[in-house]
Amino acid sequence: xxxxxxxxxxxxxxxxxxxxPQREKATLDAHxxxxxxxxxxxxxLRLTQTALLALEEEEIPQRIAFVSDKVFEPRWWQRIWHSGxxxxxxxASVLALAILVHAFARPVGMPAASPVNTAQIxxxxxxxxxxxxxxxxxxxxxxxxxADTEARQNQKLTKMLEAAELQRRGDLAAVQQAVRxxxxxxxxxxxxxxxxxxxxxxx
Amino acid sequence: xxFREVEDRDLIAQARRGHVDAYNVLVSRWEKRVFxxxxxxxxxxxxxxxxxxxxxxxxxxxxxxxxxxAKFAGWLFRIAHNEAYSLLRKARPEGELVGEPxxxxxxxxxxxxELSLAVRGALARLSGDQREAVLLKVYQGFKFEEIAExxxxxxxxxxxxxxxxxxxxxxxxxPVNMGGAQ
Numbered sequence: 001x002x003x004x005x006x007x008x009x010x011x012x013x014x015x016x017x018x019x020x021p022q023r024e025k026a027t028l029d030a031h032x033x034x035x036x037x038x039x040x041x042x043x044x045l046r047l048t049q050t051a052l053l054a055l056e057e058e059e060i061p062q063r064i065a066f067v068s069d070k071v072f073e074p075r076w077w078q079r080i081w082h083s084g085x086x087x088x089x090x091x092a093s094v095l096a097l098a099i100l101v102h103a104f105a106r107p108v109g110m111p112a113a114s115p116v117n118t119a120q121i122x123x124x125x126x127x128x129x130x131x132x133x134x135x136x137x138x139x140x141x142x143x144x145x146x147a148d149t150e151a152r153q154n155q156k157l158t159k160m161l162e163a164a165e166l167q168r169r170g171d172l173a174a175v176q177q178a179v180r181x182x183x184x185x186x187x188x189x190x191x192x193x194x195x196x197x198x199x200x201x202x203x
Numbered sequence: 204x205x206f207r208e209v210e211d212r213d214l215i216a217q218a219r220r221g222h223v224d225a226y227n228v229l230v231s232r233w234e235k236r237v238f239x240x241x242x243x244x245x246x247x248x249x250x251x252x253x254x255x256x257x258x259x260x261x262x263x264x265x266x267x268x269x270x271x272x273a274k275f276a277g278w279l280f281r282i283a284h285n286e287a288y289s290l291l292r293k294a295r296p297e298g299e300l301v302g303e304p305x306x307x308x309x310x311x312x313x314x315x316x317e318l319s320l321a322v323r324g325a326l327a328r329l330s331g332d333q334r335e336a337v338l339l340k341v342y343q344g345f346k347f348e349e350i351a352e353x354x355x356x357x358x359x360x361x362x363x364x365x366x367x368x369x370x371x372x373x374x375x376x377x378p379v380n381m382g383g384a385q
Contacts, residue, residue, distance in 0.1 A: 013365070051321070053342075
């Protein structure tokens with residue numbers, strides 16, 4: 001390294017300020033030992049740096065103590081919010097609670113109630129309304145059951161009457177047929193007896 | 204230095220979890236450096252103290268935004284830089300942004316030694332950008348890359364400011380250095 005091949009002043013400042021890579025620093029060390037100009041320049045820079053560092057730091061006149069104030073502490077929900085596992089557990093708990101509330105607060109088969117202001121709910125009115133609703137539903141169910149039973153009975157009776165009519169018609173037809181057969185037999189018997197009488201009288 | 208960085212990182216982690224005492228320890232470690240940096244930027248003790256309090260308050264409020272706790276120092280000084288410039292913009296909307304330190308006469312009570320007066324006078328003759336670059340490099344010991352992040356400018360700009368300032372300071376302090384060398 002020579003003064004003509006490098007920007008020695010810049011390198012000397014980088015060297016002084018600790019910004020020079022170790023390998024280049026060794027090279028510059030060797031150069032400074034051999035070069036009077038660079039050695040004197042580096043000495044001037046060192047004196048300047050020493051003079052600057054002679055300016056002592058002042059003590060802070062008042063300790064900064066605001067951090068001890070509770071106001072600056074994160075609130076409980078902020079701590080939970082920034083805590084992954086706790087936030088997950090809290091979410092799961094809220095979900096489980098919502099499921100439980102839904103299961104116990106909403107009767108089976110009833111449609112979901114419209115949102116109401118819980119602050120305005122009167123318990124006695126709610127109970128009365130529920131009782132009326134249940135009674136109305138029971139009455140409707142009984143009426144429907146009776147009507148269904150009557151309908152089924154009527155339908156069964158109709159079928160029995162139809163069957164009896166068919167049976168009657170069948171019996172009547174059988175009697176009529178038997179009567180006709182009896183008449184025929186009687187007629188034949190009468191003819192046969194007349195023939196016998198005529199033969200005996202002809203002899 | 205590495206041991207201290209590890210400890211700072213632990214304190215930052217605890218402060219992030221809401222442990223105010225841990226942050227208090229962190230403040231006690233850095234408050235003197237931040238205060239002196241701000242004092243030499245704005246040149247006024249009360250302003251520097253107020254700014255220091257604002258800096259540590261903002262740092263606490265934004266601690267969770269710090270991506271790498273190992274870069275806490277640079278991040279803290281960037282807040283300090285922004286706070287100082289915000290104050291100086293209000294004080295001097297159209298003039299020189301960085302405040303000049305008190306002159307030798309007014310600072311004689313704080314720094315009675317002749318050398319200190321000469322240094323303060325030499326620093327006062329630098330431009331605001333040059334002075335801040337010297338404060339961060341010579342007094343706070345940041346690397347050029349860290350200073351570039353604090354000042355939000357290219358590394359080449361930082362180098363240029365520091366090297367130019369060194370030349371000016373060398374000339375300004377030559378009589379003191381010659382006297383000291385004799």
